[in-house]
Amino acid sequence: MDAATPIAVRRHAACQDLLAHARTLLAPAGATPDVLTQLRDGLVALASDHADLFPLSDFKMPDAQGVNHMLDDAANDGLGLYLTIALPGKEAAPHDHGIWCVNAAVSGAELQRFYRLAPQSSGQQKPEIEEIGRVIVEPGVGMVMADHDIHSTDVLGDQPFVGLAMYGYAITKFPAVVWYHTQFDEVRACASRRPVEVRAQ
């Protein structure tokens, strides 16, 4: 496959290679910290070294906020791989997707904050959270989250954030997502999208 091959074909092949490698890494013991770090590094390499495979002309911009474009619509095996576009100013409150994810940047910058449940509030109906770290995801810098890690996001600057995201499940099959709206003293859980027979999370 050379430079004359259409970008969409090369992009599809690169995504297939990434997913095949991910499945190989995940097969022995699942999403261990070491495996997740390797998945993140692979995604960062794809986004940084092959940014030309993800021209914005191939992806519809969001009408507002953000959009997730599925990059692999044939992988019905749990993994979800997306190109995400988030407009300047888009933010997401602290939340727990229930499933791991790794992110990388094609262009732009997004601040990711990470949280944990405050020890003194564990077990309460409205547990409190406290920040434990942050990273700016930008070209060359990715992020990794394990199952049930809590994060929030803010697009930085005046350019859209264009990133790659890999999740343990496709977004359409996510478990319940728990949102922590601390300014309103509110915790809400969205309904799980997992099939009832496999709803372990």
Ligand SMILES: [Fe+2]
């Ligand atoms: Fe998230």
